[in-house]
Amino acid sequence: MAIVAVGSIAFDSVASTAGKRERILGGSLTHFSNAASLKSKPRLVGVVGEDFGDMEMDFLKKKSSSVEGVEMLKGEKSFFWKGHYTENFDSAVTEITELNAFAKFNPVVPESYKTDDYILFLANISPDIQTRVAKQCPNSKLKMLDTMNYWIESTPDDLQTAFANVDGIIINEGEAELLTGEKNLIIAAKKLFLPHFKLIILKKGSNGVMVFGKNYIVSLPAFPLTEIIDPTGAGDSFAGAFLSYIDAVGDYDLSQETVKQAAVYATIVASHAVQGFGVEGIDGITTDDVEKRIDEFRKIASFE
Amino acid sequence: MAIVAVGSIAFDSVASTAGKRERILGGSLTHFSNAASLKSKPRLVGVVGEDFGDMEMDFLKKKSSSVEGVEMLKGEKSFFWKGHYTENFDSAVTEITELNAFAKFNPVVPESYKTDDYILFLANISPDIQTRVAKQCPNSKLKMLDTMNYWIESTPDDLQTAFANVDGIIINEGEAELLTGEKNLIIAAKKLFLPHFKLIILKKGSNGVMVFGKNYIVSLPAFPLTEIIDPTGAGDSFAGAFLSYIDAVGDYDLSQETVKQAAVYATIVASHAVQGFGVEGIDGITTDDVEKRIDEFRKIASFE
Numbered sequence: 001m002a003i004v005a006v007g008s009i010a011f012d013s014v015a016s017t018a019g020k021r022e023r024i025l026g027g028s029l030t031h032f033s034n035a036a037s038l039k040s041k042p043r044l045v046g047v048v049g050e051d052f053g054d055m056e057m058d059f060l061k062k063k064s065s066s067v068e069g070v071e072m073l074k075g076e077k078s079f080f081w082k083g084h085y086t087e088n089f090d091s092a093v094t095e096i097t098e099l100n101a102f103a104k105f106n107p108v109v110p111e112s113y114k115t116d117d118y119i120l121f122l123a124n125i126s127p128d129i130q131t132r133v134a135k136q137c138p139n140s141k142l143k144m145l146d147t148m149n150y151w152i153e154s155t156p157d158d159l160q161t162a163f164a165n166v167d168g169i170i171i172n173e174g175e176a177e178l179l180t181g182e183k184n185l186i187i188a189a190k191k192l193f194l195p196h197f198k199l200i201i202l203k204k205g206s207n208g209v210m211v212f213g214k215n216y217i218v219s220l221p222a223f224p225l226t227e228i229i230d231p232t233g234a235g236d237s238f239a240g241a242f243l244s245y246i247d248a249v250g251d252y253d254l255s256q257e258t259v260k261q262a263a264v265y266a267t268i269v270a271s272h273a274v275q276g277f278g279v280e281g282i283d284g285i286t287t288d289d290v291e292k293r294i295d296e297f298r299k300i301a302s303f304e
Numbered sequence: 305m306a307i308v309a310v311g312s313i314a315f316d317s318v319a320s321t322a323g324k325r326e327r328i329l330g331g332s333l334t335h336f337s338n339a340a341s342l343k344s345k346p347r348l349v350g351v352v353g354e355d356f357g358d359m360e361m362d363f364l365k366k367k368s369s370s371v372e373g374v375e376m377l378k379g380e381k382s383f384f385w386k387g388h389y390t391e392n393f394d395s396a397v398t399e400i401t402e403l404n405a406f407a408k409f410n411p412v413v414p415e416s417y418k419t420d421d422y423i424l425f426l427a428n429i430s431p432d433i434q435t436r437v438a439k440q441c442p443n444s445k446l447k448m449l450d451t452m453n454y455w456i457e458s459t460p461d462d463l464q465t466a467f468a469n470v471d472g473i474i475i476n477e478g479e480a481e482l483l484t485g486e487k488n489l490i491i492a493a494k495k496l497f498l499p500h501f502k503l504i505i506l507k508k509g510s511n512g513v514m515v516f517g518k519n520y521i522v523s524l525p526a527f528p529l530t531e532i533i534d535p536t537g538a539g540d541s542f543a544g545a546f547l548s549y550i551d552a553v554g555d556y557d558l559s560q561e562t563v564k565q566a567a568v569y570a571t572i573v574a575s576h577a578v579q580g581f582g583v584e585g586i587d588g589i590t591t592d593d594v595e596k597r598i599d600e601f602r603k604i605a606s607f608e
Contacts, residue, residue, distance in 0.1 A: 300523050
């Protein structure tokens with residue numbers, strides 16, 4: 001059992017009411033691995049520039065079981081994002097996006113990654129690339145993709161093709177509404193649930209998460225937090241924690257009970273993610289910290 | 305053990321994407337009693353006009369243990385509201401509000417209502433009246449009030465006085481933000497939680513509910529529904545079901561476990577409320593129907 005994850009590796013400059021950080025390690029693949037590694041260290045596929053240092057690469061190595069698929073492009077810089085969060089963390093305002101090496105990302109999943117049963121996670125990239133990677137992995141037991149408003153609006157046909165090549169999607173409520181025109185998330189999920197889908201994960205931020213299986217729904221509130229430091233990567237952390245749970249259990253049939261436990265686990269890991277800048281929120285915690293917060297969450301949200 | 309409830313009794317003309325109804329029985333007291341009566345028939349305090357018929361009064365009698373406190377004002381009509389819901393039930397648009405008899409509402413809680421241990425529920429009325437009624441009931445074991453934007457904006461000082469005379473409040477997330485300026489509902493609830501409070505209930509519509517006790521939080525998602533008919537009175541139905549559960553259990557100390565079970569029960573009763581026009585959604589169901597849906601909710605939202 002294993003996870004193969006494809007996504008961005010970046011430097012982020014972030015500011016929020018809690019402070020700011022310059023050029024810290026970020027990117028969807030980084031956040032995904034950081035969260036997944038508590039249960040299942042993924043095999044990474046990504047691209048970086050020459051400015052990507054040993055310290056950063058060591059972090060990725062620590063959080064993965066292989067970085068064979070991480071390419072360093074000569075003469076290029078790494079993906080760079082600069083932005084800030086408005087008060088209350090209502091929205092992220094982008095100040096600078098420099099794709100750099102990521103603009104030339106042409107992911108190839110190493111053959112060594114395709115052994116055993118494995119889950120494929122396609123972080124938010126162009127749907128065209130997502131389709132190509134999905135086709136490289138016909139034997140994957142579960143293929144999930146994340147996407148965003150930009151692709152929904154600019155390349156809707158490519159996105160439908162990508163949907164046709166995966167087993168499920170992980171999106172947020174705004175993206176679900178944009179895709180379907182529906183504000184009722186349950187109706188939206190029904191419209192989005194293609195016949196071959198196994199799962200749709202709808203993230204609702206501070207309002208929790210809904211997961212739709214073939215014939216069930218799982219719905220959970222968020223873990224209540226009063227102090228948020230940096231929500232960057234919370235969604236990828238949720239995805240990483242969720243899929244690592246599924247992978248660790250090996251329940252590729254995705255029973256309601258497994259999916260619910262995975263969603264509880266991911267809710268708690270993601271709640272840690274937002275309590276530090278960049279990867280710090282999760283990097284410092286242990287499985288014990290997660291278990292303790294799950295116990296607290298049980299008192300808050302689970303019932304007889 | 306008993307509940308004393310004070311609020312409006314009205315005729316509503318309602319339209320939604322599901323259809324429309326003219327002059328159906330409504331009002332906060334009506335919806336509260338309709339829901340509460342499944343577990344604990346409340347003692348009612350309200351006012352109606354001469355147009356209030358036997359059929360309507362029989363409904364209130366059926367859903368209560370006493371209507372001694374319901375006054376019929378000669379020469380007056382009953383409270384009348386006409387409105388419609390926008391698509392997706394995002395907002396209620398008021399077309400007509402005629403207070404009629406309700407404008408002269410001067411509630412007096414009958415002495416016969418003040419026997420046994422009892423809970424006092426003050427539905428959304430002027431905070432001035434809420435304070436007067438709370439003072440009539442010094443021996444109530446638990447006094448809860450509901451309010452709305454209008455009173456928060458127009459009589460904030462009176463509202464604070466009312467807060468000082470009750471043990472807790474039931475409001476929605478918009479009202480919590482309006483009262484505190486805080487979008488983070490947990491911070492808002494902490495700001496609102498007066499030293500003498502026992503409970504704050506924050507309703508979030510399709511995103512569920514959070515309940516804050518002296519040293520705990522309960523948070524639940526909503527029961528997932530694809531078909532809503534009429535959300536009028538959903539909040540009062542939640543309050544009625546919640547308080548009837550507390551009353552039936554008799555746990556006036558409000559342990560986290562009791563409050564959580566009460567919130568689960570009220571979530572399910574309120575989910576039935578919105579599936580019919582006016583009182584129809586709940587009027588037709590049995591305790592068995594509620595239990596069955598709680599079982600379903602457990603699979604969706606409760607975890608090990």
